[in-house]
Amino acid sequence: MYLTNGIVIGIIYAISALGVTLIVGIMKVVNFAHGELYVFAGYFSYYMSVSLGLSPLVAMPLSVFLVFLIGLLMEKALIRPTYGDDMYSLIVTFILSIVLQNLALLIFGPYPNKPPNLIFGATNLFGLFYYGNQRLLSFFISLAILLFIFYLIKMTWFGKSIRAVSQDREMASRIGIDHYRINMLSFGLGAALAAAAGVILSPIFPVTPSGSAAISLTAFVVVVLGGMGSLKGCLVGGLILGIIENLGAAYISTMYRGIFGFILLILVLVFRPWGLYGQKT
Amino acid sequence: MKSSTIWFSVAGLSVAIILPFFLSQYWLHVMIISLFYVMMASSWNLLAGYTGQVSFAHAAFAGVGAYTSGMLSVFLGVSPWLGILIGIISAALLGLGLGVLCIRMGGIYLSLTTLGFSEIIRIIITNEDNWTRGTMGLQTPGLFVEYSKTGYYFIFLAVAVAIGVVIYKLIHSEWGLTMRAVLNDEIAASASGINTINVRLLAFTFTSAIAGLAGGLYGHYLMLVTPDIPSLGQMFLVLAMAVIGGMGSFAGPIVGSFVLEILSEYIREWGEYHVLIFGLIALAMARFAPEGLMGLWINKRKGHGHTN
Secondary structure (H helix, E strand, O other), X not given: OHHHHHHHHHXXXXXXXXXXXXXXXXHOOOOOOHHHHHHHHHHHHHHHHHOOOOOHHHHXXXXXXXXXXXXXXXXXXXXXXXOOOHHHHHXXXXXXXXXXXXXXXXXXXXXXXXXXXXXXXXXXXXXXXXEEHHHHHHHHHHHHHHHHHHHHHHHOHHHHHHHHHHHOHHHHHHOOOOHHHHHHHHHHHHHHHHHHHHHHHOOOOOEOHHHHHHHHHHHHHHHHHHOOOOHHHHHHHHHHHHHHHHHHHHHOOOOOHHHHHXXXXXXXXXXXXXXXXXXXX | OOHHHHHHHHHHHXXXXXXXXXXXXXXXXXXXXXXXXXXHHHHHHHHHHHHOOOOOOHHHHHHHHHHHHHHHHHHOOOOHHHHHHHHHHHHHHHHHHHHHHHHHHOHHHHHHHHHHHHHHHHHHHHHOHHHHOHHHOEEOOOOOOOOOHHHHHHHXXXXXXXXXXXXXXXXXXXXXXXXXHXXXXXXXXXXXXXXXXXHHHHHHXXXXXXXXHHHHHHHHHHOEEOOOXXXXXXXXXXXXXXXXXXXXXXXXXXXXXXXXHHHHHHOHHHOOHHHHHHHHHHHHHHHHOOOHHHHHHHHHHHHHHHHO
């Protein structure tokens, strides 16, 4: 059961981490406001379905789209001027994370909220134990998103231009790819992935403005573990972290759930700093 | 040293020395807190502004200093002075360890790892409440037998000036030149025989030690050490002071510390909004005036020079 939980959560971690790795891989920018975007999406989906009475099926994609727009705006207004200056982009996204966190506190208040479940009840898995339907559904939605992103990056023209820009920005622009547009779209996509993880997980784990740092960190651990910029690494890294956290919380201590990720991060840095699937240099 | 710099330092120092005789206890407190931030922001600036390493663990190292010294004096009855010294050493050793782990992997890894480290320190302190009293805070003894704000003020002033002098000397030494070479062009620097990793590691360890010292003093001044000291919120304040004052300049973080700390006294009544406001100011500065207040001031002076 803990293992199943680990796999389900791990897939959702993978989506969230995918958002970070996409931006790092293409723009060499770490989005420290990742967790805040997740939290915003969770609250959007809560207010749309509870206050506006929208069906969660409408509220969820709508929230993701809203955060996608926020991501585009962030890139255009704040990240674009920092191109080529890695240090400033780190500082700007960190300040942005503090601003968004306080903004969330201001708008949504400090109380945890959870959007309504899409589905109720539980299913007997493999005749072993009952498992919540909401979690199962989340698992399948996440899997679908994951496959979609892999398809997008590996098979479509958009994906090809993304990979071209990430390999050689100058060369890509010389063959007619507008790298400003690509950067903006990928930042938006990264934000949307954070939002997707947010709307999927928030019915299971309620969102709070103060919880955003932990969410960012989880995504960062997965990205470093998998290797920066690697899509496959995100999937494997997410699963590993999900399983370790759930087994660790079950058998060692729940208070220190956050610590397992950090220990993993240290181990990766000591033994394989480029991550599981990253490039060595 | 330029003569204008000397004049500014002498004038500033004289004002600082006679200040406590004119200030109320309340404003003296504000000055002491500002001096704490001067130590924090200046040393963080040495790291980020001069070697390009954006560490998010600076507040965490201050927390290490504060809690090490606090717990030693509470549980073992160690003198706070000795406690602060041990706190400095602990912060330096942790900094060295963290630096060895991630500096060779480059800037992004350092930022991610220090952010993680900072959260872990906060989680451990909050959870191990037998030793740290958790969020309630640990009550620690003061530095003096008889409480004296003026006494604290002079200690903070002396330490801040000493740190300032060391940083100034470092920036204007061969070592500072090396660090700037690493910042401007890492490949060229390493090609001309500079060991970039050692330079960065040294800077990281040294500034962690300063953060430990500042945190130790701060804890014994407040006489209550809470998990707020190693929090990311505190880290943000230090970063905002350096960014708003002007990163990569010696005076920038000093100006930023006083401006923000004094400003925060005036907007205190707005409560939680004040972090949001600082955040927006910092964001606007980083976007439109990346050299901060110092940069603006220098440009303005230059502009006047041209028109005259």
